[in-house]
Amino acid sequence: MKIISSPLELKEQLKEVHKTVGFIPTMGALHEGHISLIKKAKEQNEFVVVSVFLNPTQFLKDEDLDKYPKKDEADKKICELSGVDILFLPSADVMYGEDEVALLAPKVRGYVLEGFSRPSHFNGVLTVVMKLLNIVNPTRAYFGKKDAQQLNLISLMVKQLFMDVEIVPVDTVREKDGLALSSRNAYLTPSHREEALKIPSSLRTASAMVSKGVLDSKEITSKMREVLAPLEIFYVEILDREFNQISHVEIGNTVILVEVKVGTTRLLDNIWL
Template identity: 60%
Template sequence: MKIITSPKEVQEFLKYKKNIGFVPTMGALHEGHLSLIKKAREENEIVVVSIFVNPTQFLPGEDLDKYPRRLQADFEICKRAGVDLVFTPNSENMYSEDEILIKAPKIKGYILEGFFRPGHFDGVLQVVNKLFNIVRPNRAYFGKKDAQQLYLIKQMVKNFFFDIEIVECKTVREKDGLALSSRNIYLSEEERKRALTISKALKRAAKLSTNIKDIETIKKEMENILNVDELQYIAFVDRDFNYINEIIPNNTIILIAAKVGETRLIDNIWL
């Protein structure tokens, strides 16, 4: 396994390689990331993982400085998973002082996550665009847990005519149902128990949706289950992130964002 920090060296190493699978991450790898890497390993000759805590997607006051960084442990996970190349750039070789910028779409980039974290998706799309141009993968792997991010990356690939297949991967959960996240380590034991009400509410919504299509009825049931410190949204959208008034079978995503203690968590379920 090679570890490279320079974008140009990555381009040189991959220049004549074919059938490349790419998993972009911010490190602190867990089973969720590992599931993406395993799928990439099954479907490609070359597997590339990037580890970069991207500063442009963090808003002022967010957890950029304390975001978990475990580079050596991440290297070991990648090595055991059969990764061919780990790309670990830094801000200096990824960004310049006077950048050409990419902007998230004015509507769907500023609802839900984009509303509570305005400008977040500008940073996400900026860095993913750069990573795609450096790695030039045939396939890139993203989890459904970050559903809005996944949608916007697929839109960017379409709008900018990238010849890349975006592979959607299922959300990986702990045995108790908590969606895996690098931020879960911030939760105290008591907070973790309350965080479980997020996945329980989503599971209840999925069960209700088999007979009930009215989203207000389902939403009230979900709110009764949730035990969080700040509920930022429960949203019902279709696969293209248009708000919907009732459950559409095989074309509905229910999303939750909430704070438990000081930790902001997101989760969703695809119906």
């Protein structure tokens, strides 16, 4: 496995790779969820690149940029053992200049759900993903379904900007107790982790209601909020896969999304129906 920190060096290296390239952009603190992305990329491509870059532009003032888990040595070992061909480890000063071209999230889809409470967050997400995709120029790029809004916006960006890359969604990986894997789970105390289990429980409740024929969105989200109490809820929403609100669940075209605060940690999750 090669470790490269220069965007220009990486571009030069990849010019010599006449193979299909799978790419997984991450912010580090890698876990089984990231490993599932790498496995999928290896299944579908001949060459795999992973980036680890803690992107400052997607964090708002007073958010957890300085506290975000950093595990560079562990990340290197995980990538090596997972069969990654190149690990890209850039610094902020090579990724950003002083007078940056602005890339803005859509005015509607970029400012609802997580974007409502974190305005400009998705500007930073789309900017860094655009930069990384331009550097790597992969055949396919892999993103987890857990960050459904992020996945939707990246897919929209690729479509609207006519980018030549396939965006591949990968199913959420969960702990044995049902909690979705996230680097931010490291922030949870044992008691907070117990509270966090209300998140998958609320989604299981929604799924069970749908399986019994209850499709009314208000009825389902109301019951989910009961399960989540007394956690601070940012949103509980039922949307179609284009992120439009729908009054009733549409099987095969629905995402049920939750974001809450557990202690001081924001956690999000969803199910696709």
